[in-house]
Each structure stands twice: as C-alpha cells, then as structure tokens.
Amino acid sequence: MKNLLKVTSLSLAALLLASCAGTSEADSEIGTVDANEQHPEFADMSHDELVEAAEKEGEVVVYAFTSRIATVAEEFGAAYPQIDIVAHDISSSEQIERLRSEHDAGAETADVAYVSDAPVVWNELLSDGVLQRYVPERVEDELDDQYKDPLLTNRLSTKVLMYNEEANPDGAPVENLWELTEDKWASKVVMVDPTQRGDYLDLLTEMVLRADEMAASYEEHFGEPIELDEGNENAGYQYIADLYANDVILLSSTDDVNEAVGATGQEDAPVGFTSYSDRRDNAEEGWALQVADEAAPGPGIIFPAMLGITAEAENQAAARLLIDFMMGDDSENGGPAYEPFYVAGDYPTRNDIVDPEDALPREEFPAWEITPEDSAGLRDDVNDFILTVE
Amino acid sequence: MHTLTRRIKNPVTLLGLVVLILLGILVAGPLASLVASTIPADGDFTDSAWRDALASPMSENLFWTPLGNSLLVAVATAVLSTALGAFLAWVVVLSNAPFRKLIGLLATIPFALPSFAIALAWSSVFRNDRVGGSPGILAGMGLDVPDWLAWGAVPVTLTLVAHYFSLSFIIIASALAGLGGDLLSAAQLTGASKLRVATSIALPTVAPALLSGFLLAFAEGVSNFAAPALLGLPVRFQTLSTRLYGSISTGDLERGYVLAILLVVVAAVILYLGNRTTGGRSFAVVTGKASRRQTIPLGKAKGVVTALAGLLIFVTTVLPLVVLTLTTFSRRSNRFDDGFTLHYWFGESDPSISHGMAGVFRNDQLIQATGTTIGYGIAVAIGAVLLGLLAAYVIRRSKSKVVNGTISFLSYVPFLIPGIAMGAAFIALFGSASSPLPNLYGTFWILVLAGITASIPFAFQTSKSALGQVSHELEEAAVLAGASTRRRIGSILAPLSARGITGGAMLVFVTTVRDLSLVVLLVTPAIPLLAVETFRYAEEGFTQHANAITLIIALISVIVTILARKLQGQQQPWAQ
Structure with missing residues (x-):
C-alpha cells in the first residue's frame, strides 16, 4: 500500500512536471510575426509582379553582419539596375541594438536585416515584432524546419579555432582546447572581445552549456579530474577563467583575428577563434588560415545567419526581392547571387545546394550547433562572469 | 528713468525666459533623465546597475x-x-x-x-x-x-x-x-x-x-x-x-x-x-x-631650443599627417614594400580588395556622410552661437541675479560633461519610449541638439567677449534715441561683434565635425557622420579607408580653423 502510494505520487509528480514542462515549452515558443500576414498583398504575387513592385520602390536598405554584403550589393545592382541597394556592414550585436532603438523611435531603419546572434534575435527582436519572418515560396520545400522557423536562415556560419597552416605544415598545433590555458599559448590566443560581440559570447556560453564535455576533455588532457576554483560553477566557467588568466588577446573585429592568426611570414603565429569560411580570403589577403577541427571537445560553434524584414520596412517589395535573391538561384551552387556565401566553411541551408568543396562536409565537422533557446538563458550570466575575470 | 527701465526690461525678461527654457531642455533635461532611468521602479537597488x-x-x-x-x-x-x-x-x-x-x-x-x-x-x-x-x-x-x-x-x-x-x-x-x-x-x-x-x-x-x-x-x-x-x-x-x-x-x-x-x-x-x-x-x-x-x-x-620646438611640432603635426597619407596609398596595411595604389581613394569596387569596398571617393555612403557631417557642423555652429548670443545678451542687459546666475551656470555645465556621457544622456531623453519628449533617435536633429549642447560653453564665452567689445554707452545712446531692442541688436551689436562671433562659430564647426565621442552612440546608418565612419573602418581593420577619411576631416578642420583664427585676429596676439 505504502509502495503503491509512493509510486502513484511519484508518477503524479512526474506527470505534473511533464505538464509543467509542456506548458513552459509552449509559452517559450517564439512569437514570430509573418511578414506576409502583415502585407497579404504580397502573398500571391508572382516573381515578375514582385520585381515590378520593387522597381517602383526603387530602393532597398540592408543591415548585414558580414562585409560580404558589399559583393551581394554589386550582384543585386547588376541584376536589378532599377533598384538602389544601400548596404551597411554592422556587427550583429550593434544591429540588434540599432534595430530595436530605431523601432522604438519609429526612426528610419533598414528594410532587411541579415543577422546572426540567434539567441538575442529570437528572444528580443522576434517576440517584439521588430523583425518579421519571410520565406520565399520558391525555396520553402528545400529548407528543414529549423531553417525557416522562427526566421529564414540562408546559411550556417562558424566561430571556430583556426591556426596558421604555413607556420604549422604538419597540421593543427592544438588538439585539445585546454592546451590554450597552458604556458605554451600564453598571449598567443586571439579572439574578439566577447563582451562586445554576441557571436563570441555565444561561443563561450556554449562551453558553459557543455561543461561536462569540457570536464571530460580536461581529464583527457591533464590525466586527472578537473578541480574548480571558488566561484567557477563548472568546467566551462573554469575554462573561461583559465583562458583569460593565460592572457588571451582581445581584438575588435574578426578581420583583426584573421590577420593575426593567418598572416603569412609569421614564425610564431597565434591561434584564434574566427570564421572557418574566412579561409576563402587566404589567397587574396595573404593569409594561411586553417581550421583546427580536431580540437577536443569541439573546435567551436556553428550558428545560423538569418534574414528578416523589419516591421517598419518602407520597401516591402524590394525587401522580399532581396531576401529571395540572397537565397540563391536553383543551380547546385546557388548561382552568382549566392556566390559570396558559397564558400568553404559556410554551410548552405538549402538542401538542393551542395556543400562547397575544400571544406569538411557538415556531417564531418564536429563544431557545436548552438541551441538559441538554451544560450539565451545563460548569456548574460556568462557576460557578467567574463567581467569578473578580465 | 523708470519708463526707460521698463522699456528695456520687458523684451529682456522674455528673452531670459526663452534662454532658460532652452538651456533647461538641452542641459538639465538630459542629465535628469539619465539619472531617472537608472533608478529602479521599486526603489530596490539590490539588482540594479548601480550595484x-x-x-x-x-x-x-x-x-x-x-x-x-x-x-x-x-x-x-x-x-x-x-x-x-x-x-x-x-x-x-x-x-x-x-x-x-x-x-x-x-x-x-x-x-x-x-x-x-x-x-x-x-x-x-x-x-x-x-x-x-x-x-x-x-x-x-x-x-x-x-x-x-x-x-x-x-x-x-x-x-x-x-x-x-x-x-x-x-x-x-x-x-x-x-x-x-x-x-x-x-x-x-x-x-x-x-x-x-x-x-x-x-x-x-x-x-x-x-x-x-x-x-x-x-x-x-x-x-x-x-x-x-x-x-x-x-x-x-x-x-x-x-x-x-x-x-x-x-x-x-x-x-x-x-x-x-x-x-x-x-x-x-x-x-x-x-x-x-x-x-x-x-x-x-x-x-x-x-x-x-x-x-x-x-x-x-638658441639652436637647442629651436630644434626642440621644431621637433615637437614635427612629430605632432607633420609626421602623423605624412604617415596617414602614405598608408592610404599602400596596397597592404602599413606595408610600404608591397606596392602602392590609388585604389583606396578612387578605386571601383574590387572583390579582391577590402571585401569589395570601393575607394572613399566612390563610396556613396561616405559621400553622404561628408554631406551630413558638414550640414551637422553648420547647424550646430549656428544653433550654438545663436543660443550663446541670446544668453550673453540677456546677461548683459538683465538685472536679475537669479536669471543671470542660472544662465551662467547652465551654460557652463556641459563643459563638465564628457562627450560620450552627453551622448548617453541624449539617448535617455530623446531616444527612449518612456521619455516625455519626442523620440528623435535616428534623426539628424538628435545630433544637432547634442552638438549644440556640447558647444554652449564655448559659444557663450565667445559671445560674451565679442559683445563685451561693444561699449554699453553705444547701446544706451541708441536706447535714448528710441531704437527698439531688435534695432539695437541688428544695427549696433551684430555688426560690431560680427567678426568675433563668426570666428567663434567656425571654431564650433571645427570642434563639432572632428569629434567622435559625443556622436558615437547617437549616429545610425541613416545619418552617417565621417568621424563615426572612420572609427568603424578602423575597428573593422580597413586601415587605409579609415586613414583616408581622417585626412578628409583634418583637411576641412584645418582650413576652417585657419580662416577662423584670421577672423579672430585679436585672439592670436602673439602673431602680430
């Protein structure tokens, strides 16, 4: 009888917990606003009609977190000479702030945002309706669900450990992330200040989320279980503290990191966290960037690069046309429109576009794919923690 | 004598009120809302930014x-x-x-x-x-x-x-x-x-x-x-x-x-x-x-002193400009052994250089920024000097100690506020949904208002000393002759103090267009300013572009400064 009671109450508790979890999950569902629901006139437009409407508007303004937008603008301008495209290269963190402030102020803003930093975008911009979802019908069937909801994702980008392959012809000089906390790498690890750039904060947040993996790698490397210093809750936090204590060098942009790590002619090149795809510029910029993909427990993170329409977009048609354009044409590499993104180290989300050559295929690349919902809850804590160990 | 005082007094009191209101909005307002927005609604500071x-x-x-x-x-x-x-x-x-x-x-x-x-x-x-x-x-x-x-x-x-x-x-x-x-x-x-x-x-x-x-x-x-x-x-x-x-x-x-x-x-x-x-x-x-x-x-x-002075001038004036100029021509950042190019000034977009960014003279965004910057500088110069003049005029004519004291104090306060903090205060007042004033974030006018406020101390001092050169007797004479306030300002004060004031306005223009810290938080992509564009390029590692824009700002500033100093000849007595 007693046992029965116990079992019943336990299962009741479990049920209760499950139902709680169920509701909280339902609550946390991202309230995306669909751009075409706001402007139904576009829902049934053919492509030609859309072009016509966009040409009538004559302009489209885009904020993008990548400098590659300059090349996109060239291509778009060539394809639609009647439409002026105004492209601003603004980091995701700053974009989020600007989009929100401009929205609040009802000020002039962009039509299209091309933005990463999914945890903040999902949490703050989507639920407030600052950014709206638009998925061109043409590509809908080629995308997995997570790449069209809550926001359209046109590729996956990375922040992973890279090294200089000219200085290290025998392969990556780092096999385990914990090596970076040792004397050998003191003042020789570079990254962008994570308190200034969301992508980097997401990287460190992911290490905290994967504290168990970090702890296992510690033991693998040092041969003994990790001991946490006071105030460091888990192996992820401990790693951040140790990395900072080992004089990790903070720079202001990924291009600076690329230059630092990749520049040829260095004997004692640093390693650093940057975008895998920046390898594409090796020849032109005189870099020798290569990914340290085998660094345990993982070389870094992989995250979505998303496209959305702003609530106040003045050029609704042109905004749709640009997003459609940036999803590439129907050839297997996305054609000239997608070319700036069709580079080794970025991963197309369209299933009909094949992964670019010269990079590890997505299945073989062990970087962590972030879960924006989980990161969102932890980022601020990690940010504050960094402030204490800087 | 009593009627005389009354005739002078009325317009001045009115003017004094206008000046006080303007200074209140521009100086006291932002500071107040800055403080207000950091106080937790429930008065509990344990989780606040203060802690x-x-x-x-x-x-x-x-x-x-x-x-x-x-x-x-x-x-x-x-x-x-x-x-x-x-x-x-x-x-x-x-x-x-x-x-x-x-x-x-x-x-x-x-x-x-x-x-x-x-x-x-x-x-x-x-x-x-x-x-x-x-x-x-x-x-x-x-x-x-x-x-x-x-x-x-x-x-x-x-x-x-x-x-x-x-x-x-x-x-x-x-x-x-x-x-x-x-x-x-x-x-x-x-x-x-x-x-x-x-x-x-x-x-x-x-x-x-x-x-x-x-x-x-x-x-x-x-x-x-x-x-x-x-x-x-x-x-x-x-x-x-x-x-x-x-x-x-x-x-x-x-x-x-x-x-x-x-x-x-x-x-x-x-x-x-x-x-x-x-x-x-x-x-x-x-x-x-x-x-x-x-x-x-x-x-x-003599030799040593001249050499020292010359060296100081050389390393602070000539050398930086030479370095900046040379770097804009270098194909690779800071490398003079890798070839020279005019690309960063005049080049068309080329995907293999700086991610396809065109040279500064081919960059629409920068051309727009140049226009905005000059417009911003002129608007601030005119606004600040007008306000400074009004304030100085009220102080000159008004007999109220309270009015004069408050105006002097408020005109001095912006000098104590670092530019970047002023920018933050303007966001708090003109850029938040909870503020009683119209939301100006992302407009040209928030820049102009902030610029005027930051320039008030200088504009006020300049106006005071420019007006100070016009003797009171001249104005009194005009009053006795029955001239209205407007007439007195238009025919006596303005022409006689014009040189000093124009020079002051030009210096306000210079300090405004070359400044970054005040505007770095206020600028949005829709209203680009050269100083902020430079900072952005420098941060992103586009050294050549950053240096080229810096040179453009320097050129504008130096020319206007030299003109202003010429107009204000009396302020450079050592050169006479």
Missing part, C-alpha cells in the same frame, strides 16, 4: 579599474600638455628663436585634427606582434616594439597630449602676449635676475592660463573615447568611456547610464574645483594691453 558597477564582483573591472585608467590618462595628458604648451608658448612669444612664427602657426593645427588621427597614425607606426598579423612600420623594419609602447596607457596618453598641448599653447601664448613687455624690462632694469623675473612676474601672470590649459586637457583626456578604443583593447586597457560605450552598444543601457553618471560626477568635481582656483577666469580668452614686447635672447641655447 553591478559599485559593489559586485564585477565592479573592479566594470568601474574601479577603468576609473583609475581614466584619471591616469587625464592627469598625465593635462600635465604633459601644459608643460609642452607652455614651453612652445614661451618660445613663440618671448624668445628670439628663428621660425617662431611658423612654429606658432603649426602649433595650432593638432587641435583641429580629429582626436583619432594621431591614434591611427600611432598604431600604423608602433603596432607590434602582440596582435600578430601585419606589423606596424617599426616592427616591419625589424625593431622590437614593447607592448607598453604599442598599447595601453602610454600610447593613449601620448596621442592625446599630441592633440591637446595645442590648446594649452593657444591659451598660454595669449596670456604671455598680454604680459606687458615694459613690466618685464622694468624688472630687468632694476636688477632682477632672469629667474626672478620668470618666477615673480611672468609665472603669476600666466598661472590662470596654465591652469585653464591644464583643466581643458584634463577634460578632454578623461572623456576621450577614440584613443583608448583603438589602442587599449589588446592589453585590456579600459577607461570609463570605453566601458560606457561597450555597455550601451551591446544593449546594457542601464549599466551604461550608471557609468555615464559616475563619469560626469568625477569629471565635474575635479573641473569645478580646478576652475574655482582660477577664480572664475576659466578658459575665457585672456586679452591684455598690447605694449611692445621684448624678446629674450636665447644666446647659446
């Missing part, structure tokens, strides 16, 4: 260390700027060194340069292997540049000194020029030693000017944003300005506001105490009776 900044595990890195760094930079900048400025002023005004006129002209240029110009040039020269990648010019030549020389407090301070010694020079030179030559020769004739003359006569006379120069350099040093942002990060050298910017630009507004308030308080206390000791002479231009000056023969030291 984060002052009493949490983060405080050390968020506030205390940056505070120490800000003060260190400010004090060192002030001491060195004053010493160098005084030395140059002495050479130019009192010595018989050759080329002293040329030195005097060149010494006024660094102040007209944007405050990041020399920081950018510094980084081109001294950048070392701490940040890996392509080295600066010195490291590229195989020299070992230590970290302390490449990054952090030393380069930040030195680049600021290179700008602001120029300001100390202008102020001290004016004071020295006002020093009666006969006074000095009288002392010498009565047998006082050179040392005695210097310490007993010259020094006391110029002491207020020295202190003014010191305080101005301190104010610029404590609030400067560009230099620590460009030269500090690799060694984690943070000042209050960079922390404040970091917090606000990543969306942590409250924390940013708290840091802004703390920065205002620290700066204000020191500047206020300092200014009290100058007996309120503050930074008003010291004018003196021009009597024939006697130059001090330098004798054997």
Whole structure:
C-alpha cells in the first residue's frame, strides 16, 4: 500500500512536471510575426509582379553582419539596375541594438536585416515584432524546419579555432582546447572581445552549456579530474577563467583575428577563434588560415545567419526581392547571387545546394550547433562572469 | 528713468525666459533623465546597475579599474600638455628663436585634427606582434616594439597630449602676449635676475592660463573615447568611456547610464574645483594691453631650443599627417614594400580588395556622410552661437541675479560633461519610449541638439567677449534715441561683434565635425557622420579607408580653423 502510494505520487509528480514542462515549452515558443500576414498583398504575387513592385520602390536598405554584403550589393545592382541597394556592414550585436532603438523611435531603419546572434534575435527582436519572418515560396520545400522557423536562415556560419597552416605544415598545433590555458599559448590566443560581440559570447556560453564535455576533455588532457576554483560553477566557467588568466588577446573585429592568426611570414603565429569560411580570403589577403577541427571537445560553434524584414520596412517589395535573391538561384551552387556565401566553411541551408568543396562536409565537422533557446538563458550570466575575470 | 527701465526690461525678461527654457531642455533635461532611468521602479537597488558597477564582483573591472585608467590618462595628458604648451608658448612669444612664427602657426593645427588621427597614425607606426598579423612600420623594419609602447596607457596618453598641448599653447601664448613687455624690462632694469623675473612676474601672470590649459586637457583626456578604443583593447586597457560605450552598444543601457553618471560626477568635481582656483577666469580668452614686447635672447641655447620646438611640432603635426597619407596609398596595411595604389581613394569596387569596398571617393555612403557631417557642423555652429548670443545678451542687459546666475551656470555645465556621457544622456531623453519628449533617435536633429549642447560653453564665452567689445554707452545712446531692442541688436551689436562671433562659430564647426565621442552612440546608418565612419573602418581593420577619411576631416578642420583664427585676429596676439 505504502509502495503503491509512493509510486502513484511519484508518477503524479512526474506527470505534473511533464505538464509543467509542456506548458513552459509552449509559452517559450517564439512569437514570430509573418511578414506576409502583415502585407497579404504580397502573398500571391508572382516573381515578375514582385520585381515590378520593387522597381517602383526603387530602393532597398540592408543591415548585414558580414562585409560580404558589399559583393551581394554589386550582384543585386547588376541584376536589378532599377533598384538602389544601400548596404551597411554592422556587427550583429550593434544591429540588434540599432534595430530595436530605431523601432522604438519609429526612426528610419533598414528594410532587411541579415543577422546572426540567434539567441538575442529570437528572444528580443522576434517576440517584439521588430523583425518579421519571410520565406520565399520558391525555396520553402528545400529548407528543414529549423531553417525557416522562427526566421529564414540562408546559411550556417562558424566561430571556430583556426591556426596558421604555413607556420604549422604538419597540421593543427592544438588538439585539445585546454592546451590554450597552458604556458605554451600564453598571449598567443586571439579572439574578439566577447563582451562586445554576441557571436563570441555565444561561443563561450556554449562551453558553459557543455561543461561536462569540457570536464571530460580536461581529464583527457591533464590525466586527472578537473578541480574548480571558488566561484567557477563548472568546467566551462573554469575554462573561461583559465583562458583569460593565460592572457588571451582581445581584438575588435574578426578581420583583426584573421590577420593575426593567418598572416603569412609569421614564425610564431597565434591561434584564434574566427570564421572557418574566412579561409576563402587566404589567397587574396595573404593569409594561411586553417581550421583546427580536431580540437577536443569541439573546435567551436556553428550558428545560423538569418534574414528578416523589419516591421517598419518602407520597401516591402524590394525587401522580399532581396531576401529571395540572397537565397540563391536553383543551380547546385546557388548561382552568382549566392556566390559570396558559397564558400568553404559556410554551410548552405538549402538542401538542393551542395556543400562547397575544400571544406569538411557538415556531417564531418564536429563544431557545436548552438541551441538559441538554451544560450539565451545563460548569456548574460556568462557576460557578467567574463567581467569578473578580465 | 523708470519708463526707460521698463522699456528695456520687458523684451529682456522674455528673452531670459526663452534662454532658460532652452538651456533647461538641452542641459538639465538630459542629465535628469539619465539619472531617472537608472533608478529602479521599486526603489530596490539590490539588482540594479548601480550595484553591478559599485559593489559586485564585477565592479573592479566594470568601474574601479577603468576609473583609475581614466584619471591616469587625464592627469598625465593635462600635465604633459601644459608643460609642452607652455614651453612652445614661451618660445613663440618671448624668445628670439628663428621660425617662431611658423612654429606658432603649426602649433595650432593638432587641435583641429580629429582626436583619432594621431591614434591611427600611432598604431600604423608602433603596432607590434602582440596582435600578430601585419606589423606596424617599426616592427616591419625589424625593431622590437614593447607592448607598453604599442598599447595601453602610454600610447593613449601620448596621442592625446599630441592633440591637446595645442590648446594649452593657444591659451598660454595669449596670456604671455598680454604680459606687458615694459613690466618685464622694468624688472630687468632694476636688477632682477632672469629667474626672478620668470618666477615673480611672468609665472603669476600666466598661472590662470596654465591652469585653464591644464583643466581643458584634463577634460578632454578623461572623456576621450577614440584613443583608448583603438589602442587599449589588446592589453585590456579600459577607461570609463570605453566601458560606457561597450555597455550601451551591446544593449546594457542601464549599466551604461550608471557609468555615464559616475563619469560626469568625477569629471565635474575635479573641473569645478580646478576652475574655482582660477577664480572664475576659466578658459575665457585672456586679452591684455598690447605694449611692445621684448624678446629674450636665447644666446647659446638658441639652436637647442629651436630644434626642440621644431621637433615637437614635427612629430605632432607633420609626421602623423605624412604617415596617414602614405598608408592610404599602400596596397597592404602599413606595408610600404608591397606596392602602392590609388585604389583606396578612387578605386571601383574590387572583390579582391577590402571585401569589395570601393575607394572613399566612390563610396556613396561616405559621400553622404561628408554631406551630413558638414550640414551637422553648420547647424550646430549656428544653433550654438545663436543660443550663446541670446544668453550673453540677456546677461548683459538683465538685472536679475537669479536669471543671470542660472544662465551662467547652465551654460557652463556641459563643459563638465564628457562627450560620450552627453551622448548617453541624449539617448535617455530623446531616444527612449518612456521619455516625455519626442523620440528623435535616428534623426539628424538628435545630433544637432547634442552638438549644440556640447558647444554652449564655448559659444557663450565667445559671445560674451565679442559683445563685451561693444561699449554699453553705444547701446544706451541708441536706447535714448528710441531704437527698439531688435534695432539695437541688428544695427549696433551684430555688426560690431560680427567678426568675433563668426570666428567663434567656425571654431564650433571645427570642434563639432572632428569629434567622435559625443556622436558615437547617437549616429545610425541613416545619418552617417565621417568621424563615426572612420572609427568603424578602423575597428573593422580597413586601415587605409579609415586613414583616408581622417585626412578628409583634418583637411576641412584645418582650413576652417585657419580662416577662423584670421577672423579672430585679436585672439592670436602673439602673431602680430
């Protein structure tokens, strides 16, 4: 009888917990606003009609977190000479702030945002309706669900450990992330200040989320279980503290990191966290960037690069046309429109576009794919923690 | 007599009210909303940004260390700027060194340069292997540049000194020029030693000017944003300005506001105490009776002194501009061995260079930014000088101590507010949904209002001294002859003070267009300004573009400064 009671109450508790979890999950569902629901006139437009409407508007303004937008603008301008495209290269963190402030102020803003930093975008911009979802019908069937909801994702980008392959012809000089906390790498690890750039904060947040993996790698490397210093809750936090204590060098942009790590002619090149795809510029910029993909427990993170329409977009048609354009044409590499993104180290989300050559295929690349919902809850804590160990 | 007072009084009271309202909105308003937006609604400070900044595990890195760094930079900048400025002023005004006129002209240029110009040039020269990648010019030549020389407090301070010694020079030179030559020769004739003359006569006379120069350099040093942002990060050298910017630009507004308030308080206390000791002479231009000056023969030291002065001018004025110019032509950042190109000035977009960014003269965004910047500068210059004139006129005519005192105080307060904190305050007042005033964020007008506010102290002082040159009797005569207030202003005050005021407006224009810290938080992509574009390019590693735009700003500023100084000839008495 007693046992029965116990079992019943336990299962009741479990049920209760499950139902709680169920509701909280339902609550946390991202309230995306669909751009075409706001402007139904576009829902049934053919492509030609859309072009016509966009040409009538004559302009489209885009904020993008990548400098590659300059090349996109060239291509778009060539394809639609009647439409002026105004492209601003603004980091995701700053974009989020600007989009929100401009929205609040009802000020002039962009039509299209091309933005990463999914945890903040999902949490703050989507639920407030600052950014709206638009998925061109043409590509809908080629995308997995997570790449069209809550926001359209046109590729996956990375922040992973890279090294200089000219200085290290025998392969990556780092096999385990914990090596970076040792004397050998003191003042020789570079990254962008994570308190200034969301992508980097997401990287460190992911290490905290994967504290168990970090702890296992510690033991693998040092041969003994990790001991946490006071105030460091888990192996992820401990790693951040140790990395900072080992004089990790903070720079202001990924291009600076690329230059630092990749520049040829260095004997004692640093390693650093940057975008895998920046390898594409090796020849032109005189870099020798290569990914340290085998660094345990993982070389870094992989995250979505998303496209959305702003609530106040003045050029609704042109905004749709640009997003459609940036999803590439129907050839297997996305054609000239997608070319700036069709580079080794970025991963197309369209299933009909094949992964670019010269990079590890997505299945073989062990970087962590972030879960924006989980990161969102932890980022601020990690940010504050960094402030204490800087 | 009573009817007379009444006739004067009415329009003046009205004007006084208008001025008070305007100053209230522009000066008191932003500060009040800055403070208001950091106070938790429930009055519970335990989870507030105040606690984060002052009493949490983060405080050390968020506030205390940056505070120490800000003060260190400010004090060192002030001491060195004053010493160098005084030395140059002495050479130019009192010595018989050759080329002293040329030195005097060149010494006024660094102040007209944007405050990041020399920081950018510094980084081109001294950048070392701490940040890996392509080295600066010195490291590229195989020299070992230590970290302390490449990054952090030393380069930040030195680049600021290179700008602001120029300001100390202008102020001290004016004071020295006002020093009666006969006074000095009288002392010498009565047998006082050179040392005695210097310490007993010259020094006391110029002491207020020295202190003014010191305080101005301190104010610029404590609030400067560009230099620590460009030269500090690799060694984690943070000042209050960079922390404040970091917090606000990543969306942590409250924390940013708290840091802004703390920065205002620290700066204000020191500047206020300092200014009290100058007996309120503050930074008003010291004018003196021009009597024939006697130059001090330098004798054997002539060569050394001239060489030192020349070297100082060379490294602060000529060299940075040369370095910046050369780097804009180099194919690869800071490398002169890899070929030269005009691409960064005139090139079409080329995907293989700078991610396809066209040269600055082909970049629509920059052309728009140039237009906005000039429009912004002109609007601020006109607005600030009009407001300054109104305020000065009310003070001149009004007999109410309360009105005059309040106007003087409010016109002085912006001087105590670091630019970046002012920017934060304007966001709090004109950019938040909870504010009672119209939301101006993302418009041209928020920039103009902030610019006017920041320029009020200078515009007010200039207007006061320009009006001060028109004697009261002239105006009284007009009153007796029955001229209206408007007539008196239009026919007597305006024409007679026009030169001084136009010159003042032009200097407001210069300080406005070359400034970064005030606008860095307020600019949005729809209203680009050159100074912010430069900063952005520098941050993104587009060295050549950043340097090219800096040169464009420098060119505009220097030309206008020289014109303004010509108009205000009396402010440069040492050149006569």
